[in-house]
Amino acid sequence: MEARILNFGMANDMTSSNAELGIILREAKEYGFSDRQLAQMWKRPDSDIRRLRKAMDIAPTYYLVDTCAAEFEAYTPYYYSTYESGKELVPDTTRKVLILGGGPNRIGQGIEFDYCCCHASFALRDSGITAIMVNSNPETVSTDYDTSDRLYFEPLTFEDVMNIVEQERPEGVIVQFGGQTPLNLSVPLMRAGVNILGTSPDAIDRAEDRERFQAVIHKLNLLQPPNGMATDIDQALEVAQHISYPVVARPSYVLGGRAMSVVYDEEELNVYFAEHVPNKPDYPILIDKFLEHAIEIDVDTLSDGKDVYLAGIMEHIEEAGIHSGDSACVLPLQSVSADHVERIAFQAKVLARELKVRGLMNIQFAIKDDELYILEVNPRASRTVPFVSKATGVPLPYLATQIMLGKTLDELDPWSMRRGGFTCVKEVVLPFHRFPGVDILLGPEMHSTGEVMGMGSNFAEAFLKSQLGAGQILPQCGKIFLSVNDRDKPFLPEVGTMFSELGFELLATKGTAAVLTEHALKVKTARKVYEGCPNIVDMLINHEVALVVNTASGKHTARDSRAIRRTALTYNVPYCTTIAGAKATATAIGARRDTVHVESLQEYYARETQG
Amino acid sequence: MKALLTLEDGFSLYGKSFTGAFETGGEVIFTTAMTGYQEVLTDPSYCGQMVCMTWPLIGNYGVSAEDMESDRVHLRALLVKECCKQPSNWRSESSLPEFLQRFDTPGMEGIDTRALTRHLRMHGAMCGCISTKELNPHVLRERALALPPMQGQNLVPFVAPQHPYAWRNGKPAKTQFSANGKYLWQGAGLRLIVYDFGLKWNILRQLVVAGFEPLIVPPGFSVDAAKASGAQAVFLSNGPGDPATLTEGIVAIRMLIKIFPVTGICLGHQLIGHALGGDTDKLRFGHHGCNHPVQDLATGRIEISSQNHGFHVVLRDAPDVEATHVNLNDQTIEGLRHTTLPVMSVQYHPEAAAGPHDGRYLFARFHEMISAAISA
Numbered sequence: 001m002e003a004r005i006l007n008f009g010m011a012n013d014m015t016s017s018n019a020e021l022g023i024i025l026r027e028a029k030e031y032g033f034s035d036r037q038l039a040q041m042w043k044r045p046d047s048d049i050r051r052l053r054k055a056m057d058i059a060p061t062y063y064l065v066d067t068c069a070a071e072f073e074a075y076t077p078y079y080y081s082t083y084e085s086g087k088e089l090v091p092d093t094t095r096k097v098l099i100l101g102g103g104p105n106r107i108g109q110g111i112e113f114d115y116c117c118c119h120a121s122f123a124l125r126d127s128g129i130t131a132i133m134v135n136s137n138p139e140t141v142s143t144d145y146d147t148s149d150r151l152y153f154e155p156l157t158f159e160d161v162m163n164i165v166e167q168e169r170p171e172g173v174i175v176q177f178g179g180q181t182p183l184n185l186s187v188p189l190m191r192a193g194v195n196i197l198g199t200s201p202d203a204i205d206r207a208e209d210r211e212r213f214q215a216v217i218h219k220l221n222l223l224q225p226p227n228g229m230a231t232d233i234d235q236a237l238e239v240a241q242h243i244s245y246p247v248v249a250r251p252s253y254v255l256g257g258r259a260m261s262v263v264y265d266e267e268e269l270n271v272y273f274a275e276h277v278p279n280k281p282d283y284p285i286l287i288d289k290f291l292e293h294a295i296e297i298d299v300d301t302l303s304d305g306k307d308v309y310l311a312g313i314m315e316h317i318e319e320a321g322i323h324s325g326d327s328a329c330v331l332p333l334q335s336v337s338a339d340h341v342e343r344i345a346f347q348a349k350v351l352a353r354e355l356k357v358r359g360l361m362n363i364q365f366a367i368k369d370d371e372l373y374i375l376e377v378n379p380r381a382s383r384t385v386p387f388v389s390k391a392t393g394v395p396l397p398y399l400a401t402q403i404m405l406g407k408t409l410d411e412l413d414p415w416s417m418r419r420g421g422f423t424c425v426k427e428v429v430l431p432f433h434r435f436p437g438v439d440i441l442l443g444p445e446m447h448s449t450g451e452v453m454g455m456g457s458n459f460a461e462a463f464l465k466s467q468l469g470a471g472q473i474l475p476q477c478g479k480i481f482l483s484v485n486d487r488d489k490p491f492l493p494e495v496g497t498m499f500s501e502l503g504f505e506l507l508a509t510k511g512t513a514a515v516l517t518e519h520a521l522k523v524k525t526a527r528k529v530y531e532g533c534p535n536i537v538d539m540l541i542n543h544e545v546a547l548v549v550n551t552a553s554g555k556h557t558a559r560d561s562r563a564i565r566r567t568a569l570t571y572n573v574p575y576c577t578t579i580a581g582a583k584a585t586a587t588a589i590g591a592r593r594d595t596v597h598v599e600s601l602q603e604y605y606a607r608e609t610q611g
Numbered sequence: 612m613k614a615l616l617t618l619e620d621g622f623s624l625y626g627k628s629f630t631g632a633f634e635t636g637g638e639v640i641f642t643t644a645m646t647g648y649q650e651v652l653t654d655p656s657y658c659g660q661m662v663c664m665t666w667p668l669i670g671n672y673g674v675s676a677e678d679m680e681s682d683r684v685h686l687r688a689l690l691v692k693e694c695c696k697q698p699s700n701w702r703s704e705s706s707l708p709e710f711l712q713r714f715d716t717p718g719m720e721g722i723d724t725r726a727l728t729r730h731l732r733m734h735g736a737m738c739g740c741i742s743t744k745e746l747n748p749h750v751l752r753e754r755a756l757a758l759p760p761m762q763g764q765n766l767v768p769f770v771a772p773q774h775p776y777a778w779r780n781g782k783p784a785k786t787q788f789s790a791n792g793k794y795l796w797q798g799a800g801l802r803l804i805v806y807d808f809g810l811k812w813n814i815l816r817q818l819v820v821a822g823f824e825p826l827i828v829p830p831g832f833s834v835d836a837a838k839a840s841g842a843q844a845v846f847l848s849n850g851p852g853d854p855a856t857l858t859e860g861i862v863a864i865r866m867l868i869k870i871f872p873v874t875g876i877c878l879g880h881q882l883i884g885h886a887l888g889g890d891t892d893k894l895r896f897g898h899h900g901c902n903h904p905v906q907d908l909a910t911g912r913i914e915i916s917s918q919n920h921g922f923h924v925v926l927r928d929a930p931d932v933e934a935t936h937v938n939l940n941d942q943t944i945e946g947l948r949h950t951t952l953p954v955m956s957v958q959y960h961p962e963a964a965a966g967p968h969d970g971r972y973l974f975a976r977f978h979e980m981i982s983a984a985i986s987a
Contacts, residue, residue, distance in 0.1 A: 063725060068902065069643045069665035070728040072940075085624060086726030 001031050002041070009042035016055035025049075026058050029083040035159045050159065060163050062089040065153065076145040080153045081163060089167065094130045096170040097197065097405075100182035101135025101142055103156045108325055108446045109179045112383040116177035116360075116397040117142035123401035125149065134164060135178070156181045158188045165194055172197035174404060175204075176359050176380040177397055183208070183380050197404040198359035199379045207355055207377045210252075210286070217374060220350050225289040225366070225373050233273045239287045240269055246290040248321070248444055251276060252283050260444035262290050262321055292487070294320040294368035295336065296375070297344060298329060300388045301361045302396055303352040307409040310345055311396050312388030314426075317463075318578045320366040320375070323446040325383060328427045328466065328584070331391045332420070334459055336367065343372050355379055359400040387426045387453055393419035393605050419605045425454045427466035432569055440565045441552060441577050455604055460591035463584050472574045474589050478546025480504040481526065481536060483512050483561060484579065488551045491579045493519035495549065498586035507545065509536070529563055540567045548575040549582040614719050616690065617751035618739040619758070622730050626721035628743050629694045629708045633717035636740035636754060637661045637687035638761045640921065641728045643900035647965020648689070648707065649678045652716070655770035655809030656877065656919050657686035658851035659761070661739060662899075665728050670695035673703025674710045680811040680964060682783075684714035685770060685851070688741055690727070694720045717741060735895045736761070736921060761921060762893050766852030767830055767860075767878075770809035775828045778815045786826065792839030799824040801981055804842040804871075806830055808850025808857075808878050813964035818846065821974035830857070834866045844981040845871040847879025849960070854881035854891050854922055861885045872953035872984040874977045877920055880947070880956035884924035887932045887949060894943070897921040898959075901966035904939040905959055907946075913939065916959040917966025923958060953984035 008024050015021070028038055035049040042049075053059065060081035066074030079089060099120050102113035117133065118141050124131035125148075133148035136155050143151055150168075154160040156178065165173065172195040175182040186201035206212045217224050228239035229252070240247045240263070249272050250260035259276050263269045273285075296316035302309040315336055317328040333341060348363055355361070355377075362382030364375040381397055389396045394417045402412060429450035432440045454466030467474055480499050484492055489512070496506055496516045506523040508516060516523040527535035539545050548568040552561050568575045576582040599607075612628040618639060641663040642651060648669050651662060669691040689711060698706050711718045719741050731737070738758040740751045775794075777784040787795045796802050803823040805815070808830055818825050826840060837845065845867050864886035867873055875883050881891050898918040905916045923943045926932050936946030936957055948955035955977070961970030 068900075069641075070725050070732060071641070071643050071665070071900070073732070084726065085723040086729065088729070 001028070001033075005033065005038065006041050014042065014044065014048070014052070016052055021052070022056040022058065025053065025056065026083060029053070029058060029060070034157065036157075046158075050162070058083070059166070061085070061087055062152070062164075062167060064088050077148075077150045078145060078153060079150065081160065092130070095128070096130040096132055096168055097124050098132045098134060098161075098165065098168065098170045098173040099124070099142075099148070100156055100161065100173060100175050100178045100185065101133060101137065101140070102178040103136050103181050105137060105139065107449060109181070110383065110449070111140070112386050113177060113179045113381065114140040114142045115386040115389075116381040118147055119395055119397035120174055120177050120401045121148045123398045123405075127402070127405055129405070132164075132168060132170060134161060156185065158185055158192075161185060161189065162192055162194075165189075165192075171195065172404070174198060174401065176400070179380070183378075198400070199355065199357045199361070203355040203357065204379050207379045213377065216351075216354060220347075220354055222347055222351075223371060223373050225291055225375065227286065227288040229284040229286055231284045233270065236269060236273060236285060236287060237266060240266070243287070243289045246292060248288045248290045249276075250286050250444070252286050258445055260323075262444055291320045291366045291368045291373060294366040294373070296320040296322075296324065296327065297333075297336065297365040297367065298324060298382070298384050299344060299348045299363045299365065300382060300384055300396065301348050301352050301357070301363070302400055302403070302409065302414060303357040303359070303361065304403045304407070304409045305356045305358045306353070308349040308352040308357075309409055309414045310348060311394060311414070312384065312392060313341065313344055314384060314388070317425075317580050317584050318442065319580055320368075321444060322442045322578065323444050324364055325446040326428050326430075326442045326448045328425060328463075328581070329384070329387075330423065330425050330459060330462070331388065332423065340367055340372065347372065347374070351377060359404055360385060360396060383451075384426065387424070387451070390453060390601060391424035391455075393417055421607070422604050423456055423459050423462040425456075425459070425462040425466040427452050427454065427463075427470045429470050437566070439562050440569055440575070455599070455601070456591075456596070458591075459584075460587045461596050464588035464591045464596060467574075467585070467588060474574055474585060475546035476589065477503055478505070479507045479524075479539075479544060480547045480549065481539075481545045481564075482506060482508045482516070482549045483536075483564065484549070484551045488579050489515050492516060493521065495579060495582050495586065496521045496523070498583065498590075499547075502586060502589055504546070507536075507539075537563055537567050540564070540571055540573055543571065543573075545573055547585070548573055549579075550575065551578055612743050613746060614741055614743045615746045615748060615751055616719060616722060616727075616739060616741045617748045617755055618730070619737050619752065619755040620734060621748065621752050622727075622734075622739075623748040623751075624722040624727060625746075626690075626719050628717065629696070629720050630711045630716070630718040632743045633688070633719075634740070634742035634744050635661070635687050635717055636738060636758045638736055638921075639663065639690070639727070639731065639739040640736050640897055640899055641665055641724070641731055642919070643902065644917070644965055645901070646672075647901065649674045649710070650680050650811075650813075650965045651919075652684045652686060652689065652710070652714075653678075653680040653682075654811055654849075654919065655681050655685045656811070656849050656851050658766045658770050658809060659764065660686050660851075661688040661690060661741065662686050663690040663722075663724050663727050663731075664692075665724055667692035667724065668695055669693070670707030671698055672700035673698030673706055675700075675702040675704050677702065678964075680813060681770075681809075684711065684716045685809070686716065688717040688719060690722060690724065690741070691718070691720045692722065692724045694718060731896045736897055762853050763856060764852045765856035767808045767850050767857060770851060771830050772807050772827065773829060775826060775832065778819065778825050778827065781816065783827070788840070792836055794826050794840040794842070796826075796841060797824055801978065801985075802826070802841060802843040803846055803981075804828055804832070804837050804840060804844070805846045806832065806848060806860075806879070808848050808860075808882075810848040810850070811960070811962060811964060813962040814846075814848060814876060817962045817971065817974045821978045823978065830860055834863055834870070837867065838870060842871065843985055845873045846977075847873065847875035847882055847956070849877030849879060849919075851878070853893075854878055854885060857882060868949070868952060868954055872981040873956075874954070874980070875956035876960065876962070877958060880958045881920075881922055881924055883954060883956045884926070884929075884932070884944075884947060887947075887954070888929035889924050889926045889932060889947075891922045892925050893922055894920070898923075898938065898940075898943075901963075903959065905936050905945045905970070906939055907936055909935060914969030915967045916945070916961070916970050917963045918959045920958055953980050955980060 428448035452469030
């Protein structure tokens, strides 16, 4: 079929008056070739294929998904497109809104968007509007038959979404609840005349496009980490030299932090380029200054274009440099000064107003040396939205949908809904158990495949619960093994003291032990793997170690301590791979067990209202 | 080659032939079985019907001599979404188009089988025509309207054998009778006369496994001849057409019941229903597929069954009969037995081919009932 299509393209006239073209085009569509594939095969712009199809009246029809080949009448409103003869969709003239979901779940794009899409659907239905969901992922709640009024199991591409829009003629399309996939469709859809509800596609583009976003930052007098672009290694070395190491390098064409790396020196930058740079001048490598030991802040806002509601300001437990999707975070803030909070709130509001956000927006800040840097702005629902909604009792996507339908923040008054008086920790669930041989270090590339939420009356309790939820059973006593890289050594005595005061015996490799001893901490030395037997790996296997704190940054140190981390994982020894994580763990272990108890979300909310 | 399908109510779909030129007509039905197209093609019960396979890709594993359910193709035409012309399976001996051409049976592909199925579901099974020669739906519709409806058609003569035969080594074999009409039984099991109204071979295979020695006879095999043969029991096979038209057979069964333990499957079950005072009605679009849930009322167990029937038994005025199995989709009777005599039958196909093997226990149950009746 593919060869036939290719040959046809070479030998034939591509005009709608060519009857032969109609035949092969219909056949190609029946076989499932997308407009884009055909455009590539025939070396024409994508829009041409769509235009030809429309001119020749080749459009999909929508059939119901049922369980037995139409033998029995189906009542579930699931539809799929097909280039066939029948018509199973009954046209209606109700008010309709299309919600675009996130498509297949993958690392970086998970169930959070499912939550948002569900609440968008509920809000639409409660407003008497037919909620039409488009998502190709049957594993989600938003694709349950009773979540929306109609469901299209279709890919989230321009072609498929437009086909549905032409069938359904909705009054608007919601793109900000399905993550990056539907967000990327906002501009093409708008150009095709589709009404995008909420934040305008132009504003979305201003936040998404690197250069346009820099202009926004400049205009508002805000701060970004120093950065640059490079298409080859020479240019990269120059940029890195200019902004000074360490830097974060990433290809501009990937999302979710794939192939993203923290680079500490020239040698590592050379290695990075050797591994990651394909010969693609169109896709330069982005180089940003890496803010070491900065505190990372995630902010979710809800805005109606004028007013801004700061839904949640979360503090990451791991420092900047760990992908935000892999970092635990806590709400309310723990260690950020009131002055910083004020500046964060101000900048968030300024950004929301400048971009005329109607709906949700997420901003990532980093605080380093009293400076507030903006790392990223996403004018859409972020992965923390479900967490913030539950931790504050304010249903953000539900309210955002109402804003898109014309309500104002003033009318909705989220401030009055807000609950507090407790602490919530979001912890990530990492899938390392399922991938033998993979290093468990966290970095700029996202690894987590799930998350849990711990609630408590204070941070220690909330963090302890989150660790239990994520599958880390924290010990109460025993030996704790410490091995940290040189950059983390200044923070070592504090961590050592915390564990020592909790009654743990300290165990460390030579270098780490020396630092601890210097600070008058009692510590036993353990052999490294190459120093003979019994070494630290043997001790882990023999269950002599209750907890591992092992940090490494930079490719070389990472490789050295890999055996330790893998063994800890294999033998189910709890571990921390960052200093911040180790501190939080010590705090959690110190939480008084007898005060830790289980309560429902409703009980937390109710107690707060009474109090 | 372009082809047209038109139903008697005017519903039309264009497609193409994968077997050369044709024009034919018959009752159009659909089967939801995903595999087993060769069994469908060679099942005599489909005689007179054009069968639409709802599964979109048909022919992938070719055809093989081992999967024959009779010696030839019986249905009028096969209607599919897409026919696979290059089968890939180690058992495959030829492709589906070659197989259909060998038996001069039309195959049509490229039609929206789901739209056809939906139409039949909503409007009921009906006659239709397919043609590569006449591509005008109005003309073809007239031809479809001229076809006789399934109700009232006796199709058994087209598929039933002329002479008795035996079943040996998985193949039909010659029979020998002595002068007084006694059959020379091999002593290989319970002596069973099988009336062949359009028998599926897998029923014979399963009867042998269950411990029967079958002697297969034509529908006109008399009661006296059955008695003289020395048989211990009677089995009535599946077959095509409207059971109510087989009046002679029904009369004969009334007599057979007085002499022998009697069992039956499908058409045989419908004939037993008639013989015991029941009746048969036409189903809207029939039961054709491999996933019909049936409950055994004696045990409460639910089995997934293979089915192929357009008529079903209704027991309006049959006091001595009780239902033993019921279809859970529409509550129709799927099995019955006489309250005092050794008579039992099922509507569905416990021999499967194709389909799930849940119902195989029925052959053992037949054997049990017959053994008990003989020793009593």
